[in-house]
Amino acid sequence: MRMEKAIYDRLTDAGIDVDGALSRVMGNEGLFLRILAKLKKDENFQGLKKAFLEGDREAAFGCAHTLKGICGNVSADRLFELFSEQVRLMRADRWSEAEELMSEIDPLYERLLSALPEQL
């Protein structure tokens, strides 16, 4: 069974390599939708922004690391690259550069969330 085209297109527009993501779950579309539902409810992105505001580096690192993993799993490729870069910068103790990446990450992540199907 092929995914509903409207959803497929919306996710693709939002930066998800849908075919790649489906192959990661071995074509199990139901599982893919459940994973998107987890992404929708995930609070690590708010946590990351809050941690930067409060200067809590440990929390920031934990959130960025988890977001990298989630974006990797759903094949949100650009976001995966950005979070990977952010984690790398944090490890290298380059915190201001890591924080600066948020200006690029933030709109992409919001767009991703808004593209997720309503009924999830």
Add this chain to the structure above:
Amino acid sequence: MTKDMKDPIPMPNTILIIDDDEINRMVLANIFSDSYRIIEASDGEEGIRLLLENFLDVCAVLLDVMMPVMDGMAFLERLRGLGWNGGIPVFLITAEDDTSVLSRAYALGVMDTIAKPVIPYMVRKRVDSVIELFKARKRLRLRVKDQQKQINAQARQIIDLNLGMIEALSTAVEFRSAESGSHVRRIHDITKRLLLDTELGVGLSPESIDIIATAAIMHDVGKIAIPDAILNKPGKLTPEEFEIMKTHTIKGAEFLEKIPQMRNHAAFHCAYEIARHHHERYDGRGYPDGLKGEQIPVWVQAVSLADVYDALVNDRVYKKAYSFDEAARMIEAGECGSFGPRLMAAFRAEEPRLRELYRKEDEDGKGNL
């Protein structure tokens, strides 16, 4: 092995996934859930608990590195501390490209590392291959163990059969002089007790003592070559008859030498020495070679003493049985041969226990015929 071919031995078939991220666990579980039972833990501590609870069922562990409470490295170290040595394969599923983390993980015994985000068919293939390898190894190990058991049982049978043949032969010989099979059995037992319980056997392994005791059974096989008229003469032998009687020592040794299977038997050397020299005397006045003192191996002397003692306390064609006390006294007084001081000391210490052998025999209803 194809799927419908049942494994004759139950094999572990559970994969333990340890990852704090639920999505990661869902993705990994989905890859394996068609052929394996999946159990999941969200940190190392829970992982340890689940592993211990399912120890015999777990065939592989998929382990994340970065986790709260107990991370992947701490999990591996804890596992090490519990005695794990790679017997259950652990795969590190990680986005780490930090080579120091990876090399430490390998040093701690992980089987392989798999990069996140995972590529399903690759993970499946790599994990399946290792699990199959471990199963094959286990199957092989169990089969070898099983075969070893069979081989041991067969070896035991062969040894028993050998001993049975040796006893049958020796009993047949003894039977001609109207002695029962229990004589050879007792020579075996007395020799064994003397060597095992006293310092006579110092330097001899329990296996060697068994071989000597077995060899002792054959001490008189040479009597097969002695005519009935001499062997069973109730009265005293004439000097000519005695000369013929004495040849049973040399004839026995020659006889053993002529049986090829005997020549290759572990007990051959002992049996040869015992058959030839069990009538030598410590004072050098024995036969056939007139060996003296320590020229006679102490274990051959032990067999001579066992033979004499058993002859004294049982009936013979030429005499009635003596009491144990009388037999011990006669040996002590040198009336029935000449034995070294070392052997005599051992005999004195062991003699009360030798009497037990006869009492046991009576109780078992296997007394003399």
